[in-house]
Amino acid sequence: MTKHLSPLAFALALLAQPVLAQDAGFGPLIDAQSLAGARETVDPLILDIRPGKVEDSEKTHFEVGHIPGAVHAPYNLFRGPKENPGALIPEDKLTEVLRSLGVTLDRPTVIVHQGTDQTDFGSAARVYWTLKSSGVSPLAILNGGMNAWQEAKLPVETGPVTPTPSDVTISFSHEWLATTGDVEQIVAGTQPGELIDARTQAFWEGNAKHDAAARPGTLPQSRYFTHSNWFGSDRPALIEPGVVERLAAENGFGQGDQLVSFCNTGHWAATNWFALSELAGIEGVRLYPESMVGWSSAGNEMANVPGPIRNLWNRVTGKY
Incomplete structure (x- = not known):
């Protein structure tokens, strides 16, 4: 059973892990083995942002296989309308989305994309930017995504997951935004x-x-x-x-x-x-x-x- 540590304790626990990042602490990139180790000692929120269903199946990629304990947070939740996909999500709607996913401001959060190619990484980076601007910290992207996790032969779960909602309220920062x-x-x-x-x-x-x-x-x-x-x-x-x-x-x-x-x-x-x-x-x-x-x-x-x-x-x- 995992326990929920403070962000500082989480970062210190990761110092012993071989994290691919600019620092020895948590994020901004974390490799599959490091995330596996962190799950044994701390309780990061893992957001699986992979969209869509598996070809010739009614199941989503998340349902077919995801990191144990992960929450499904499809990329389109963080995107604007079809006519302007890059538009910001209104602050009140973004607050509702993050609440529904169980996001809190101080819980370490890891973003997982598929890891197909360079273009796929952009989805994780955009969600990371959105969460950072929302005040969530610390943050990390799983380097190589779900593909890297599976290549490392780490355990997966199947089926849907019901998140535990949070009561977070965000104030979206414009520090990293250009209008x-x-x-x-x-x-x-x-x-x-x-x-x-x-x-x-x-x-x-x-x-x-x-x-x-x-x-x-x-x-x-x-x-x-x-x-x-x-x-x-x-x-x-x-x-x-x-x-x-x-x-x-x-x-x-x-x-x-x-x-x-x-x-x-x-x-x-x-x-x-x-x-x-x-x-x-x-x-x-x-x-x-x-x-x-x-x-x-x-x-x-x-x-x-x-x-x-x-x-x-x-x-x-x-x-x-």
Whole structure:
């Protein structure tokens, strides 16, 4: 039987575990064996965010197999509507969601995604960002997700789980948030900041667009740095030791930088935010959650817009 320790005691208990992270304590990344060890001595809340049902089955991926004691918290609970998936969940609705999952502000919480590839990691990073902004601490992402847990041949449970609700009330912090208004000021030069595009190159160059975006292109003055850079070539679902520190240094990311990470809907961008803020430890990194879907739909200035689309847009709106 596990017991619920304080966050400090939890962190101290993990000091003896080989956690893959910037510190020896809990998070921001934890490997499968370390989480297995932690479950024997402490009581972390494990949120399994895998969505959807198994192919040719009425059962969800969670029901087919999950980490013992985990709670099902599908990713879509933390996402906006179809027309703007990156939009923030209203604070009152987010409070209801976290209560229903049994989340409290001071209980150590681990986020588990499938661990399929680099794109899949973005879901865990976005949930981590949401929980951190909600005041939940300490936090960790299971490096490699459920796939890593199963590859380590660790135990799984099957079937549904009914969470024990909490009475948490959140106050969503804007410390790691960039709004459309903030980005407009950065573009206008009235607020400092460097805009980092986490998408694949085709999106940044204007040769592809998200279905919900009004136009292809990127933010004016943006810099291209795709989210997939942080992952090892041999294990594309894992962030390997030393990769983040090396890449941050090689690309000139460091303390004092005012960085804003964006993509199409705040998914890939959450990975860049997580790597730069939580792993590289750069203070002042913010996520623009609505990203290019929100920006383009508002009719704002774009860069790298293909000529024919740009000319049509100019004729219709008089805007670039």
